[in-house]
Amino acid sequence: MSDARFELYYWPGIPGRGEFVRLVLEEAGADWVDVGLQSGGKAVSDMLGKAPVPAYAPPLLKVGDVVISQAPNICSYLGERFGLVPSDEASRLHARQFQLTVADAVAEAHDTHHPVAAMKYYDEQKAEAKRRAEDFRTQRIPKFLGYFERVLKANPQGGGKFLLGRDFSYPELALYQWVEGLLYAFPNAMRRVAPDVPGVMALRQRVAERPRIAAYKKSPRAQPFNPQGIFRHYPELDDPNAT
Protein backbone atom coordinates (compact mmCIF):
# COMPACT_ATOMS: atom_id res chain seq x y z
CA MET A 1 0.00 0.00 0.00
CA SER A 2 2.04 2.89 1.27
CA ASP A 3 5.30 3.41 3.07
CA ALA A 4 3.98 6.46 4.87
CA ARG A 5 3.92 6.23 8.59
CA PHE A 6 0.41 7.71 8.84
CA GLU A 7 -2.49 7.06 6.49
CA LEU A 8 -5.49 9.37 6.67
CA TYR A 9 -8.83 8.08 5.38
CA TYR A 10 -11.38 10.79 4.72
CA TRP A 11 -13.89 11.53 1.97
CA PRO A 12 -12.24 13.43 -0.87
CA GLY A 13 -13.73 16.69 -2.14
CA ILE A 14 -14.27 18.60 1.08
CA PRO A 15 -12.03 19.83 3.88
CA GLY A 16 -14.54 18.51 6.40
CA ARG A 17 -13.50 16.97 9.68
CA GLY A 18 -10.50 15.44 7.94
CA GLU A 19 -8.98 18.90 7.61
CA PHE A 20 -8.49 19.15 11.36
CA VAL A 21 -6.29 16.06 11.17
CA ARG A 22 -4.49 17.21 8.02
CA LEU A 23 -3.46 20.45 9.69
CA VAL A 24 -1.83 18.62 12.59
CA LEU A 25 -0.03 16.21 10.24
CA GLU A 26 1.23 19.13 8.17
CA GLU A 27 2.31 21.26 11.12
CA ALA A 28 4.08 18.21 12.57
CA GLY A 29 5.94 17.59 9.32
CA ALA A 30 4.70 14.00 9.54
CA ASP A 31 5.27 11.38 6.88
CA TRP A 32 1.66 10.87 5.81
CA VAL A 33 -0.59 10.09 2.90
CA ASP A 34 -4.12 11.31 2.20
CA VAL A 35 -5.55 8.00 1.01
CA GLY A 36 -9.02 9.32 0.17
CA LEU A 37 -7.62 12.15 -1.91
CA GLN A 38 -5.11 9.93 -3.72
CA SER A 39 -7.19 6.78 -4.19
CA GLY A 40 -10.80 7.96 -4.02
CA GLY A 41 -13.73 7.50 -1.71
CA LYS A 42 -13.89 3.74 -2.17
CA ALA A 43 -10.61 3.33 -0.30
CA VAL A 44 -12.22 5.20 2.58
CA SER A 45 -15.38 3.10 2.68
CA ASP A 46 -13.25 -0.04 2.34
CA MET A 47 -11.24 0.95 5.41
CA LEU A 48 -14.46 1.81 7.25
CA GLY A 49 -15.56 -1.76 6.61
CA LYS A 50 -12.36 -3.48 7.61
CA ALA A 51 -10.80 -1.48 10.45
CA PRO A 52 -10.00 -4.04 13.17
CA VAL A 53 -11.79 -1.84 15.71
CA PRO A 54 -14.78 -0.45 13.83
CA ALA A 55 -15.06 3.30 13.33
CA TYR A 56 -18.39 5.11 13.33
CA ALA A 57 -17.33 7.54 10.61
CA PRO A 58 -14.27 9.05 8.92
CA PRO A 59 -11.73 10.47 9.50
CA LEU A 60 -9.71 7.36 10.29
CA LEU A 61 -5.98 7.30 10.89
CA LYS A 62 -3.96 4.15 10.27
CA VAL A 63 -0.67 3.80 12.12
CA GLY A 64 0.91 0.42 11.62
CA ASP A 65 -1.84 -2.07 12.37
CA VAL A 66 -3.87 0.32 14.49
CA VAL A 67 -6.78 2.31 13.05
CA ILE A 68 -8.31 5.03 15.18
CA SER A 69 -11.15 7.43 14.54
CA GLN A 70 -12.89 10.54 15.91
CA ALA A 71 -11.15 13.68 14.67
CA PRO A 72 -10.43 15.20 18.12
CA ASN A 73 -9.01 11.88 19.29
CA ILE A 74 -6.71 11.70 16.26
CA CYS A 75 -5.64 15.33 16.58
CA SER A 76 -4.78 14.94 20.26
CA TYR A 77 -2.88 11.73 19.62
CA LEU A 78 -0.82 13.36 16.88
CA GLY A 79 -0.37 16.63 18.74
CA GLU A 80 0.99 14.82 21.76
CA ARG A 81 3.12 12.44 19.75
CA PHE A 82 4.76 15.27 17.80
CA GLY A 83 5.29 17.55 20.77
CA LEU A 84 2.78 20.19 19.70
CA VAL A 85 1.68 20.59 23.32
CA PRO A 86 3.62 20.80 26.59
CA SER A 87 4.21 17.35 28.04
CA ASP A 88 2.75 17.90 31.51
CA GLU A 89 -0.56 16.19 32.19
CA ALA A 90 -2.57 19.36 32.88
CA SER A 91 -1.54 20.93 29.58
CA ARG A 92 -2.48 17.80 27.70
CA LEU A 93 -5.88 17.65 29.36
CA HIS A 94 -6.54 21.31 28.65
CA ALA A 95 -5.46 20.92 25.04
CA ARG A 96 -7.91 18.04 24.66
CA GLN A 97 -10.59 20.18 26.29
CA PHE A 98 -10.01 22.94 23.73
CA GLN A 99 -9.98 20.48 20.86
CA LEU A 100 -13.30 19.00 22.02
CA THR A 101 -14.87 22.41 22.40
CA VAL A 102 -13.94 23.26 18.82
CA ALA A 103 -15.36 19.89 17.74
CA ASP A 104 -18.67 20.79 19.39
CA ALA A 105 -18.61 24.10 17.59
CA VAL A 106 -17.93 22.33 14.28
CA ALA A 107 -20.95 20.06 14.80
CA GLU A 108 -23.09 23.12 15.45
CA ALA A 109 -21.83 24.77 12.27
CA HIS A 110 -22.86 21.66 10.36
CA ASP A 111 -26.30 21.65 11.89
CA THR A 112 -27.05 25.17 10.66
CA HIS A 113 -27.70 23.69 7.23
CA HIS A 114 -28.81 20.26 8.45
CA PRO A 115 -30.85 20.88 11.59
CA VAL A 116 -33.30 18.03 10.93
CA ALA A 117 -31.48 15.14 9.29
CA ALA A 118 -27.85 14.72 8.23
CA MET A 119 -28.82 12.42 5.36
CA LYS A 120 -31.53 14.62 3.86
CA TYR A 121 -30.92 17.44 1.41
CA TYR A 122 -30.63 21.02 2.56
CA ASP A 123 -33.66 21.83 0.40
CA GLU A 124 -35.74 19.56 2.63
CA GLN A 125 -34.89 21.52 5.78
CA LYS A 126 -34.44 25.10 4.64
CA ALA A 127 -37.05 26.58 6.95
CA GLU A 128 -35.55 24.89 10.00
CA ALA A 129 -32.06 25.84 8.82
CA LYS A 130 -33.00 29.49 8.69
CA ARG A 131 -34.08 29.48 12.33
CA ARG A 132 -31.11 27.46 13.55
CA ALA A 133 -28.61 29.54 11.59
CA GLU A 134 -29.98 32.74 13.09
CA ASP A 135 -29.44 31.35 16.58
CA PHE A 136 -25.99 30.11 15.62
CA ARG A 137 -24.93 33.49 14.24
CA THR A 138 -26.34 35.61 17.02
CA GLN A 139 -25.80 33.36 20.05
CA ARG A 140 -23.43 30.49 19.41
CA ILE A 141 -20.66 32.09 17.33
CA PRO A 142 -20.22 34.93 19.85
CA LYS A 143 -20.32 32.46 22.75
CA PHE A 144 -17.75 30.05 21.30
CA LEU A 145 -15.40 32.78 20.06
CA GLY A 146 -15.86 34.72 23.29
CA TYR A 147 -14.88 31.61 25.20
CA PHE A 148 -11.58 31.29 23.36
CA GLU A 149 -10.98 35.01 23.76
CA ARG A 150 -11.27 34.45 27.52
CA VAL A 151 -8.89 31.49 27.33
CA LEU A 152 -6.29 33.67 25.61
CA LYS A 153 -6.65 36.38 28.25
CA ALA A 154 -6.60 33.92 31.16
CA ASN A 155 -3.32 32.27 30.16
CA PRO A 156 -0.77 34.03 32.36
CA GLN A 157 2.22 32.97 30.24
CA GLY A 158 0.77 33.58 26.80
CA GLY A 159 0.68 37.36 26.55
CA GLY A 160 -2.78 37.03 24.99
CA LYS A 161 -1.30 35.09 22.07
CA PHE A 162 -1.43 31.44 23.00
CA LEU A 163 -4.14 29.12 24.26
CA LEU A 164 -1.68 27.18 26.40
CA GLY A 165 1.62 28.11 28.00
CA ARG A 166 4.06 30.32 26.17
CA ASP A 167 3.92 28.86 22.68
CA PHE A 168 1.78 27.49 19.90
CA SER A 169 -0.09 24.23 20.60
CA TYR A 170 -2.12 21.96 18.34
CA PRO A 171 -5.65 23.10 19.38
CA GLU A 172 -4.81 26.46 17.81
CA LEU A 173 -4.96 24.67 14.46
CA ALA A 174 -8.53 23.58 15.20
CA LEU A 175 -9.57 27.04 16.31
CA TYR A 176 -7.96 28.50 13.19
CA GLN A 177 -9.82 26.07 10.93
CA TRP A 178 -13.14 26.73 12.66
CA VAL A 179 -12.72 30.49 12.19
CA GLU A 180 -11.74 29.93 8.56
CA GLY A 181 -14.91 27.94 8.09
CA LEU A 182 -17.02 30.67 9.67
CA LEU A 183 -15.42 33.34 7.51
CA TYR A 184 -16.35 31.29 4.45
CA ALA A 185 -19.86 30.36 5.54
CA PHE A 186 -20.98 33.47 7.45
CA PRO A 187 -18.93 36.41 6.16
CA ASN A 188 -21.47 39.04 7.17
CA ALA A 189 -21.93 37.68 10.66
CA MET A 190 -18.18 37.45 11.11
CA ARG A 191 -17.69 41.08 10.11
CA ARG A 192 -20.03 41.96 12.95
CA VAL A 193 -18.51 39.60 15.55
CA ALA A 194 -14.78 39.83 14.76
CA PRO A 195 -14.15 43.21 16.46
CA ASP A 196 -15.26 41.69 19.77
CA VAL A 197 -12.70 38.87 19.60
CA PRO A 198 -9.44 40.49 18.44
CA GLY A 199 -7.31 37.89 20.19
CA VAL A 200 -8.91 35.00 18.35
CA MET A 201 -8.74 36.80 15.02
CA ALA A 202 -5.05 37.55 15.55
CA LEU A 203 -4.41 33.92 16.48
CA ARG A 204 -6.10 32.85 13.27
CA GLN A 205 -3.77 35.15 11.33
CA ARG A 206 -0.65 33.84 13.10
CA VAL A 207 -1.63 30.23 12.41
CA ALA A 208 -2.26 31.05 8.75
CA GLU A 209 1.26 32.46 8.54
CA ARG A 210 2.99 29.46 10.07
CA PRO A 211 5.30 28.30 7.27
CA ARG A 212 4.03 24.73 7.05
CA ILE A 213 0.37 25.75 7.23
CA ALA A 214 0.82 28.49 4.63
CA ALA A 215 2.66 26.08 2.30
CA TYR A 216 0.01 23.42 2.74
CA LYS A 217 -2.88 25.78 2.09
CA LYS A 218 -1.22 26.85 -1.16
CA SER A 219 -0.62 23.25 -2.25
CA PRO A 220 -2.93 21.06 -4.35
CA ARG A 221 -3.35 18.83 -1.29
CA ALA A 222 -5.56 21.44 0.36
CA GLN A 223 -9.20 21.29 -0.70
CA PRO A 224 -11.19 24.53 -0.64
CA PHE A 225 -14.42 25.02 1.28
CA ASN A 226 -17.42 24.28 -0.92
CA PRO A 227 -21.20 23.72 -0.67
CA GLN A 228 -20.83 20.00 -0.01
CA GLY A 229 -18.87 20.41 3.20
CA ILE A 230 -19.49 21.09 6.85
CA PHE A 231 -19.08 24.83 6.37
CA ARG A 232 -21.44 26.04 3.64
CA HIS A 233 -22.06 29.50 2.37
CA TYR A 234 -25.79 29.89 1.81
CA PRO A 235 -26.43 33.65 1.76
CA GLU A 236 -29.91 33.16 3.22
CA LEU A 237 -28.35 31.64 6.35
CA ASP A 238 -25.91 34.52 6.93
CA ASP A 239 -26.67 37.96 8.34
CA PRO A 240 -28.44 40.15 5.78
CA ASN A 241 -26.03 42.25 3.73
CA ALA A 242 -25.08 45.48 5.42
CA THR A 243 -26.80 48.43 3.80
Place this chain on the structure above:
Amino acid sequence: MSDARFELYYWPGIPGRGEFVRLVLEEAGADWVDVGLQSGGKAVSDMLGKAPVPAYAPPLLKVGDVVISQAPNICSYLGERFGLVPSDEASRLHARQFQLTVADAVAEAHDTHHPVAAMKYYDEQKAEAKRRAEDFRTQRIPKFLGYFERVLKANPQGGGKFLLGRDFSYPELALYQWVEGLLYAFPNAMRRVAPDVPGVMALRQRVAERPRIAAYKKSPRAQPFNPQGIFRHYPELDDPNAT
Protein backbone atom coordinates in the same frame (compact mmCIF):
# COMPACT_ATOMS: atom_id res chain seq x y z
CA MET B 1 -13.78 23.43 50.96
CA SER B 2 -13.55 19.68 50.69
CA ASP B 3 -10.98 17.02 51.45
CA ALA B 4 -12.17 14.90 48.57
CA ARG B 5 -9.58 14.20 45.95
CA PHE B 6 -12.01 14.96 43.09
CA GLU B 7 -14.64 17.67 42.97
CA LEU B 8 -17.32 17.49 40.29
CA TYR B 9 -19.09 20.70 39.31
CA TYR B 10 -22.32 20.16 37.42
CA TRP B 11 -25.82 21.64 37.51
CA PRO B 12 -27.95 19.93 40.15
CA GLY B 13 -31.34 18.51 39.25
CA ILE B 14 -30.56 16.50 36.12
CA PRO B 15 -28.27 13.57 35.34
CA GLY B 16 -27.11 15.40 32.20
CA ARG B 17 -23.56 15.24 30.97
CA GLY B 18 -22.36 15.19 34.56
CA GLU B 19 -23.77 11.68 34.94
CA PHE B 20 -21.18 10.29 32.55
CA VAL B 21 -18.48 11.55 34.91
CA ARG B 22 -20.31 10.40 38.04
CA LEU B 23 -20.51 6.86 36.74
CA VAL B 24 -16.75 6.67 36.23
CA LEU B 25 -16.06 8.15 39.67
CA GLU B 26 -18.45 5.64 41.26
CA GLU B 27 -17.14 2.63 39.34
CA ALA B 28 -13.60 3.66 40.25
CA GLY B 29 -14.49 3.93 43.94
CA ALA B 30 -12.95 7.41 43.86
CA ASP B 31 -12.96 9.82 46.76
CA TRP B 32 -15.16 12.51 45.26
CA VAL B 33 -17.79 15.11 46.02
CA ASP B 34 -20.68 16.30 43.87
CA VAL B 35 -20.33 20.00 44.58
CA GLY B 36 -23.34 21.13 42.56
CA LEU B 37 -25.61 18.63 44.26
CA GLN B 38 -24.34 19.42 47.75
CA SER B 39 -23.91 23.18 47.48
CA GLY B 40 -26.25 24.23 44.69
CA GLY B 41 -25.90 25.66 41.22
CA LYS B 42 -24.20 28.84 42.36
CA ALA B 43 -21.10 26.86 43.31
CA VAL B 44 -21.05 25.57 39.74
CA SER B 45 -21.36 28.97 38.10
CA ASP B 46 -18.78 30.36 40.53
CA MET B 47 -16.30 27.68 39.46
CA LEU B 48 -17.16 28.35 35.80
CA GLY B 49 -16.13 31.95 36.42
CA LYS B 50 -12.90 31.26 38.26
CA ALA B 51 -11.37 28.10 36.78
CA PRO B 52 -7.73 29.01 36.01
CA VAL B 53 -8.17 27.64 32.49
CA PRO B 54 -11.68 28.69 31.49
CA ALA B 55 -14.25 26.01 30.72
CA TYR B 56 -16.92 26.44 28.08
CA ALA B 57 -19.57 24.60 30.10
CA PRO B 58 -20.01 22.12 32.97
CA PRO B 59 -19.16 19.43 33.88
CA LEU B 60 -15.88 20.55 35.43
CA LEU B 61 -13.60 18.36 37.48
CA LYS B 62 -11.25 19.87 40.04
CA VAL B 63 -8.20 17.83 41.01
CA GLY B 64 -5.83 19.74 43.25
CA ASP B 65 -5.30 23.07 41.50
CA VAL B 66 -6.25 21.80 38.08
CA VAL B 67 -9.75 22.21 36.67
CA ILE B 68 -10.64 20.39 33.47
CA SER B 69 -13.82 20.23 31.43
CA GLN B 70 -15.53 18.43 28.54
CA ALA B 71 -17.24 15.27 29.79
CA PRO B 72 -15.45 12.82 27.46
CA ASN B 73 -12.11 14.35 28.40
CA ILE B 74 -12.87 13.96 32.10
CA CYS B 75 -14.15 10.41 31.70
CA SER B 76 -11.08 9.32 29.76
CA TYR B 77 -8.77 10.96 32.26
CA LEU B 78 -10.46 9.18 35.17
CA GLY B 79 -10.85 5.89 33.34
CA GLU B 80 -7.15 5.82 32.53
CA ARG B 81 -6.08 6.99 35.96
CA PHE B 82 -8.15 4.33 37.72
CA GLY B 83 -7.19 1.49 35.40
CA LEU B 84 -10.63 1.08 33.85
CA VAL B 85 -9.01 0.48 30.46
CA PRO B 86 -5.99 -1.57 29.39
CA SER B 87 -2.81 0.45 29.61
CA ASP B 88 -1.54 -0.02 26.05
CA GLU B 89 -1.79 3.01 23.80
CA ALA B 90 -4.10 1.47 21.20
CA SER B 91 -6.66 0.46 23.83
CA ARG B 92 -6.61 3.93 25.31
CA LEU B 93 -7.12 5.55 21.92
CA HIS B 94 -9.97 3.19 21.07
CA ALA B 95 -11.60 3.80 24.45
CA ARG B 96 -11.46 7.55 23.81
CA GLN B 97 -12.91 6.95 20.35
CA PHE B 98 -15.87 5.08 21.85
CA GLN B 99 -16.37 7.72 24.52
CA LEU B 100 -16.42 10.46 21.87
CA THR B 101 -18.87 8.56 19.71
CA VAL B 102 -21.25 8.25 22.65
CA ALA B 103 -20.79 11.97 23.31
CA ASP B 104 -21.83 12.71 19.72
CA ALA B 105 -24.87 10.51 20.22
CA VAL B 106 -25.73 12.35 23.45
CA ALA B 107 -25.61 15.69 21.65
CA GLU B 108 -27.96 14.32 19.00
CA ALA B 109 -30.38 13.09 21.68
CA HIS B 110 -30.40 16.61 23.12
CA ASP B 111 -31.09 18.17 19.76
CA THR B 112 -34.25 16.11 19.26
CA HIS B 113 -36.03 18.49 21.63
CA HIS B 114 -33.85 21.53 20.89
CA PRO B 115 -33.12 21.41 17.16
CA VAL B 116 -33.19 25.20 16.71
CA ALA B 117 -31.75 26.86 19.79
CA ALA B 118 -30.42 25.41 23.04
CA MET B 119 -31.49 28.48 25.01
CA LYS B 120 -35.08 28.65 23.73
CA TYR B 121 -37.99 26.67 25.15
CA TYR B 122 -39.08 23.40 23.64
CA ASP B 123 -42.47 25.00 22.96
CA GLU B 124 -40.76 27.41 20.59
CA GLN B 125 -39.34 24.61 18.44
CA LYS B 126 -41.89 21.79 18.65
CA ALA B 127 -42.48 21.52 14.92
CA GLU B 128 -38.76 21.25 14.17
CA ALA B 129 -38.34 18.85 17.08
CA LYS B 130 -40.93 16.50 15.65
CA ARG B 131 -39.06 16.22 12.37
CA ARG B 132 -35.65 15.87 13.97
CA ALA B 133 -36.86 13.30 16.49
CA GLU B 134 -38.32 11.17 13.74
CA ASP B 135 -34.98 11.10 11.97
CA PHE B 136 -33.21 10.40 15.23
CA ARG B 137 -35.49 7.47 16.08
CA THR B 138 -35.53 5.89 12.65
CA GLN B 139 -32.00 6.62 11.43
CA ARG B 140 -29.64 7.71 14.15
CA ILE B 141 -30.54 5.41 17.06
CA PRO B 142 -30.24 2.30 14.87
CA LYS B 143 -27.00 3.59 13.36
CA PHE B 144 -25.32 4.40 16.68
CA LEU B 145 -26.51 1.23 18.44
CA GLY B 146 -25.68 -0.85 15.37
CA TYR B 147 -22.18 0.59 15.44
CA PHE B 148 -21.57 -0.55 19.01
CA GLU B 149 -23.10 -3.94 18.18
CA ARG B 150 -20.44 -4.24 15.48
CA VAL B 151 -17.74 -3.19 17.91
CA LEU B 152 -18.79 -5.96 20.32
CA LYS B 153 -18.74 -8.54 17.53
CA ALA B 154 -15.40 -7.36 16.13
CA ASN B 155 -13.52 -7.64 19.43
CA PRO B 156 -11.77 -11.00 19.13
CA GLN B 157 -11.12 -11.33 22.86
CA GLY B 158 -14.44 -10.13 24.18
CA GLY B 159 -16.78 -13.00 23.34
CA GLY B 160 -19.35 -10.43 22.26
CA LYS B 161 -19.46 -8.99 25.76
CA PHE B 162 -16.85 -6.27 25.94
CA LEU B 163 -16.05 -3.22 23.83
CA LEU B 164 -12.32 -3.60 24.44
CA GLY B 165 -10.17 -6.59 25.25
CA ARG B 166 -11.42 -9.26 27.61
CA ASP B 167 -12.95 -7.16 30.35
CA PHE B 168 -15.09 -4.18 31.25
CA SER B 169 -13.72 -0.73 30.32
CA TYR B 170 -14.96 2.75 31.13
CA PRO B 171 -16.66 3.60 27.78
CA GLU B 172 -19.17 0.87 28.61
CA LEU B 173 -20.47 3.18 31.33
CA ALA B 174 -21.14 5.84 28.72
CA LEU B 175 -22.85 3.43 26.38
CA TYR B 176 -24.96 2.16 29.28
CA GLN B 177 -26.00 5.67 30.26
CA TRP B 178 -26.88 6.57 26.68
CA VAL B 179 -29.08 3.49 26.35
CA GLU B 180 -30.70 4.28 29.71
CA GLY B 181 -31.48 7.75 28.44
CA LEU B 182 -32.99 6.40 25.24
CA LEU B 183 -35.14 3.90 27.16
CA TYR B 184 -36.48 6.80 29.21
CA ALA B 185 -36.98 9.24 26.36
CA PHE B 186 -38.01 6.95 23.50
CA PRO B 187 -39.49 3.79 25.04
CA ASN B 188 -41.55 2.88 21.99
CA ALA B 189 -38.71 3.35 19.55
CA MET B 190 -36.42 1.32 21.78
CA ARG B 191 -38.88 -1.58 21.90
CA ARG B 192 -38.64 -1.66 18.13
CA VAL B 193 -34.86 -1.28 17.88
CA ALA B 194 -33.65 -3.37 20.85
CA PRO B 195 -34.10 -6.80 19.22
CA ASP B 196 -31.61 -5.81 16.52
CA VAL B 197 -28.88 -4.97 19.03
CA PRO B 198 -28.93 -7.79 21.60
CA GLY B 199 -25.26 -7.39 22.44
CA VAL B 200 -25.65 -3.74 23.38
CA MET B 201 -28.78 -4.43 25.42
CA ALA B 202 -27.01 -7.22 27.30
CA LEU B 203 -24.04 -4.95 27.96
CA ARG B 204 -26.41 -2.34 29.39
CA GLN B 205 -27.81 -5.01 31.73
CA ARG B 206 -24.37 -6.15 32.86
CA VAL B 207 -23.27 -2.59 33.60
CA ALA B 208 -26.49 -1.96 35.57
CA GLU B 209 -25.65 -5.00 37.71
CA ARG B 210 -22.09 -3.98 38.51
CA PRO B 211 -22.15 -3.64 42.30
CA ARG B 212 -20.94 -0.07 42.50
CA ILE B 213 -23.21 1.13 39.71
CA ALA B 214 -26.24 -0.65 41.16
CA ALA B 215 -25.52 0.80 44.63
CA TYR B 216 -25.05 4.28 43.21
CA LYS B 217 -28.25 4.20 41.18
CA LYS B 218 -30.18 3.23 44.32
CA SER B 219 -28.56 6.01 46.37
CA PRO B 220 -29.89 9.54 46.86
CA ARG B 221 -26.83 10.78 44.98
CA ALA B 222 -28.30 9.55 41.70
CA GLN B 223 -30.72 11.98 40.08
CA PRO B 224 -33.48 10.52 37.91
CA PHE B 225 -34.11 11.47 34.30
CA ASN B 226 -36.64 14.27 34.05
CA PRO B 227 -38.03 16.77 31.53
CA GLN B 228 -35.33 19.36 32.24
CA GLY B 229 -32.46 17.12 31.16
CA ILE B 230 -30.73 16.04 27.99
CA PHE B 231 -32.95 12.98 27.66
CA ARG B 232 -36.60 14.02 27.72
CA HIS B 233 -39.69 11.95 27.35
CA TYR B 234 -42.12 13.86 25.19
CA PRO B 235 -44.60 11.26 23.86
CA GLU B 236 -45.07 13.25 20.65
CA LEU B 237 -41.38 12.80 19.85
CA ASP B 238 -41.39 9.03 20.35
CA ASP B 239 -42.76 6.36 17.98
CA PRO B 240 -46.56 6.26 18.08
CA ASN B 241 -47.88 3.75 20.60
CA ALA B 242 -48.10 0.25 19.21
CA THR B 243 -51.70 -0.69 18.45
